[in-house]
Amino acid sequence: MYCPFFDGCRIFFATTAGRYKAISDLYINEQIRDREVRLIGEDGEQLGVMPIREALDRAIEADLDLVKIAPNAKPPVCKIVDYGKYKYEQARREKDARKKQRTIEVKEIRLSPNIDTNDLNTKANAARKFLSKGDRVKVTLRFRGREMAHMSASKHILDDFAASLADVAVIEKPAKVEGRNMTIQLAEKK
Numbered sequence: 001m002y003c004p005f006f007d008g009c010r011i012f013f014a015t016t017a018g019r020y021k022a023i024s025d026l027y028i029n030e031q032i033r034d035r036e037v038r039l040i041g042e043d044g045e046q047l048g049v050m051p052i053r054e055a056l057d058r059a060i061e062a063d064l065d066l067v068k069i070a071p072n073a074k075p076p077v078c079k080i081v082d083y084g085k086y087k088y089e090q091a092r093r094e095k096d097a098r099k100k101q102r103t104i105e106v107k108e109i110r111l112s113p114n115i116d117t118n119d120l121n122t123k124a125n126a127a128r129k130f131l132s133k134g135d136r137v138k139v140t141l142r143f144r145g146r147e148m149a150h151m152s153a154s155k156h157i158l159d160d161f162a163a164s165l166a167d168v169a170v171i172e173k174p175a176k177v178e179g180r181n182m183t184i185q186l187a188e189k190k
Contacts, residue, residue: 027071028083034052035051036049036051037050039080040078040079041079055078062080064081064082065081067081102134104134106137106138109123110140111123111140111142112141112142112144128168131169131188136172136188141158142180144180148180158182169189
């Protein structure tokens with residue numbers, strides 16, 4: 001709604017650095033300084049291009065706000081809406097989008113060439129948990145000192161690890177040597 005006390009002002013808050021940042025990046029009512037705008041009515045119908053004064057009069061007539069929703073368009077697009085309700089719906093849409101969004105993390109499990117079978121099974125169970133949560137698993141076989149001479153002979157450890165997880169995982173990236181490490185990447189089986 002139109003507020004005569006904050007006519008043409010933007011609401012600000014202080015940040016920790018001492019700078020001021022606008023809470024709202026949307027221009028409403030008298031904050032809009034363009035000569036003419038493309039107007040969209042409260043029902044969503046196109047009302048055409050008109051001078052800003054006429055658009056403001058129509059918004060006041062409907063007892064609603066004039067909000068600039070597309071400032072980079074030529075001419076800028078404004079809509080007649082209840083500003084508080086519009087901001088609330090926009091915040092809800094952003095919250096729902098964040099809720100549905102899932103970032104896939106890559107969890108790393110480190111092995112050594114002389115790992116025992118029980119230790120390998122424990123690491124496989126940890127990888128199984130990561131995969132069930134939807135994360136990817138990067139299995140790294142680390143070589144130190146003289147172990148570097150027998151890198152190719154130790155590849156079977158990674159193959160055994162992947163085979164033990166074959167029911168829940170697929171090999172996304174096959175075994176490859178990166179410096180002192182040999183890595184394989186597993187993803188959840190769809």
